[in-house]
Amino acid sequence: MKCSIPKGTRDFLPLEMARRNYIFDTIRNVFRTYCFAPIETPALENLSTLMGKYGEEGDKLLFKVLNSGNFMEGVDFQNDYHKVAPQICERGLRYDLTVPFARFVVQHRNDIIFPFKRCQIQPVWRADRPQKGRYREFYQCDADVIGSDSLLHELELVQMIDEVFQGFGIETVLKINNRKILAGIATLIGMPEKLTDITVAIDKLDKIGLDNVKAELLERGLSAEAIAKLQPVFDLSGSTSDKLQSLEKLFAGDETGLKGVEEMRTLFGYIDTVSPKCQVELDLTLARGLNYYTGAIFEVKAKNVSIGSICGGGRYDNLTGIFGMPDVSGVGISFGADRIYDVLTELNKFPENLEHLSTVLFINFGEKELLQCIAYASVLRKNGIAAEIYPEAAKMKKQMSYADAKKIPFVAFVGENEIINNSLTIKNMATGEQKTVSAEKMTEEFTTVKS
């Protein structure tokens, strides 16, 4: 029988797990200190919760779960498969953490305290075509605050982004923009109804350049005149406050645009007081595709690595509206664990000690010595040290190869002499250095040295 797993899914081996857990733990700890409470939602959601939330394309990418029992009863299989699928599948796998979170907030509105700060680190599933760096099952790491429109939350998300990437030792650029400013720009050129087209085109500036963006805007039905009116926006220069001041003038009389400028002025004012380590920029060409954003939008890129954004998010004013709870404002960010993994690999920034899943291996000399090893290992383990005993009295060479292959930093020998003296001999596998220590000192020995 051939052993394989579905296309686009992955097994994680111990070293990959250690590295992934390092990523999750770093993010989780920052979420914790900012008081974002962890929640979990089921992998299985009712399809009615998921369908129609991700556009037509998204509906196709939902994994649908076959009803149990006789799923065929009363179903007309002469119909098109699009019509049959929802009849034989009541449930599906979650596609992201955002829609389940909206559903969660509405369903538990009486059991949670607003403003509600939640984080969620769980896998999601998409029936996308698998390709390099794109999987059908992958983790998302989200943090959102819902039920408050205070800009303090935008600041805290910026601080969290900064601390997470500082923790990883990754240099980043955090770009911020505001959907209200983009709306102001659309109004400015006399085409507020073209906001989406404008943002989609502007979003590509980085990739395709200004001339191509203009060509695309023409294609999308903007007049040459309107496009010409955009020029002052592209020409904005100077400091963040210079740019905001220029925009303020351009937007004179447009309430939404001015609100956007005001929000950015407040947020950047806050950001100045905390002196983030990452480079924070107001980027008027940042648009982010998702339609539900209504205020600040964020995007993080790693410096010196050509990979897409590794974190993003923004403010949305009506996420829970789809589930019948309107006018609840929220703001959130999502870290891309898989891309962060790739960045850390490329920059060689994973801590080396992640390779050491065991701190010490006790060599097995036979039944008599084994009992002493069991006693020693028990003490170490109770003190939090990862200790293992080779399970058989195999040849020394075999036992040492095992330690080598597993990159175990220390090997302990407990022979006749050591038993008599209530001691053990420890070999540092990196340096080859060997020393005998008393049993009372062994815990100290393994906690003070770097493993």
Next chain:
Amino acid sequence: MKCSIPKGTRDFLPLEMARRNYIFDTIRNVFRTYCFAPIETPALENLSTLMGKYGEEGDKLLFKVLNSGNFMEGVDFQNDYHKVAPQICERGLRYDLTVPFARFVVQHRNDIIFPFKRCQIQPVWRADRPQKGRYREFYQCDADVIGSDSLLHELELVQMIDEVFQGFGIETVLKINNRKILAGIATLIGMPEKLTDITVAIDKLDKIGLDNVKAELLERGLSAEAIAKLQPVFDLSGSTSDKLQSLEKLFAGDETGLKGVEEMRTLFGYIDTVSPKCQVELDLTLARGLNYYTGAIFEVKAKNVSIGSICGGGRYDNLTGIFGMPDVSGVGISFGADRIYDVLTELNKFPENLEHLSTVLFINFGEKELLQCIAYASVLRKNGIAAEIYPEAAKMKKQMSYADAKKIPFVAFVGENEIINNSLTIKNMATGEQKTVSAEKMTEEFTTVKS
């Protein structure tokens, strides 16, 4: 739109999450110190990997995932639904962690080091009828060693069980038996081919009593004579070594039975040297249903709580055989997180501090004070303390109610005086006590007090 989740699935709110994570972290830490390396496998497996591994009943309980695209092409829907399902579903959700682990070991045999000690904490899915304490999506916490038949592993699993439940403060009984002893008993009464019937009946001794077990054995085709021969086994008494000695005599000449006695003698000898805190018993009536066990079997029950087993496992000699890699011995245990949760709830043993998701709330007096709060909170967070700031300058009563509702143990006030003196005033919400401390001392203040 009505908000709900599929029957048998659950959302976990922050307090439940804190309690569940306490359970997982406790187990995970013990796994770590015994050098069981974490792995993960995908939720989605090929149905061909899963089908036929859990018996006919199990196949029915597998959640099957509909193929994407036109799943209907070339499928004859005149067939019975059992035949149609595997044609329109190539993938399914994992049903346990054991079969995926066996698949993993075979698939990655060249990338892992044997003996391979792995742990895995992930959800599984079963289309079971939901009922109290039984879910369609739930977590399993497994630890297995594969590629070694050393009884040292049985000992380590016993130690791990002991440490986990000590960590929880739950008093437990750990029952141990050996399938080879059960086989010896079947041989003893002249019906080795009836081993499964005998174990299934004996397994019920606790629940239905000896007379009913005997009645069931009769029904299952054992002669009255054979059943009478079982009597000495039920009559065994005295210490573990007394029982093993009696069995040794009964089994004279039966290699398998004697091997079982020998294994138990060695294992209990090891266990004696480590003085476990939990009550460890040789229980000859422990059978455990799963057919793949071939050596030691384990089962843990909580004292003073009437709930089923909260941990179980055993040795299997041919788990990877189904995937074409025969003769690899393994032994493992699985903790039941949901039942442990119920036991901890019933015994009121969850640590109280799990309720405190935030350590301190800064009261928001307005823009000017806010900037100072942001600076203070940043320092605390960088020192690992969970700090939040109320997002608006709302009425004091509202802000204090928020702290109360979230059970935040400390509230911090930063007003005009505090800003001048570079200090903050801290209120202990449990005692009502209030004091002003300098900014330099605040981290200390929150780390030395119990939150």
